Amino acid sequence: MLDDDADELPAATLCHLVDGDDDDQPSGEDGRPAHDETLLIRKKRGVGSGQWVGPGGKVEPGETPRQCVVREVREEVGIDVLDPEKAGVFVYRSDDWDAVVHVFRATEYAGTPEETEEADPAWFPVDDLPLSEMWQTDREWLPVVLDGGTFRGRFVYSDGEPADVDVTFGVDVRDN
Numbered sequence: 001m002l003d004d005d006a007d008e009l010p011a012a013t014l015c016h017l018v019d020g021d022d023d024d025q026p027s028g029e030d031g032r033p034a035h036d037e038t039l040l041i042r043k044k045r046g047v048g049s050g051q052w053v054g055p056g057g058k059v060e061p062g063e064t065p066r067q068c069v070v071r072e073v074r075e076e077v078g079i080d081v082l083d084p085e086k087a088g089v090f091v092y093r094s095d096d097w098d099a100v101v102h103v104f105r106a107t108e109y110a111g112t113p114e115e116t117e118e119a120d121p122a123w124f125p126v127d128d129l130p131l132s133e134m135w136q137t138d139r140e141w142l143p144v145v146l147d148g149g150t151f152r153g154r155f156v157y158s159d160g161e162p163a164d165v166d167v168t169f170g171v172d173v174r175d176n
């Protein structure tokens, strides 16, 4: 159980793209990272601005979370994610915004990430994430998601700090 009122909350999405060439080219030579890196954005505005996060955003009326995550990644960094797969879901509650956040993992994409008005993208090795400049609760679940796992969580923040954290791994996450 996520939260008794989770169904009533606005929905948002996050995309965690993992890329790694199997060829031996050093990072950057063919425009793609060499081994197991993940794409994060430095958010320029909105919820969590200034932090490193996965690209994503709020689900619009009539849109599924999967459609939203594809649209948001295109808007924020100009690439098309081809195989978003549901990897987790969490309820976020804070002093000023509550949401249910659908987390996707992807490995296939078309295009090259570019800076936009909303976001500055960068690749990070999956085992060297900028955790001190990310949502504190990302460290609970992001390594698991990048490794292909699933989770369900409930994160209550107060004054910008996690006040109540509950995560379960290896769960069935309904795909939508």
Ligand SMILES: CNc1ncnc2c1ncn2[C@@H]1O[C@H](COP(=O)(O)OP(=O)(O)OP(=O)(O)O)[C@@H](O)[C@H]1O
Pocket (backbone or CB within 6 Å): 012, 013, 014, 045, 046, 047, 048, 053, 054, 055, 056, 057, 058, 059, 072, 092, 099, 101, 102, 135, 137, 138, 155
């Ligand atoms: C512990 N809590 C959290 N941990 C990690 N990520 C979190 C989060 N709580 C919210 N998020 C993400 O923050 C974005 C908000 O959406 P946000 O970018 O403001 O919306 P959108 O792009 O639609 O923009 P505008 O409202 O037009 O500015 C969206 O990706 C959502 O998944």
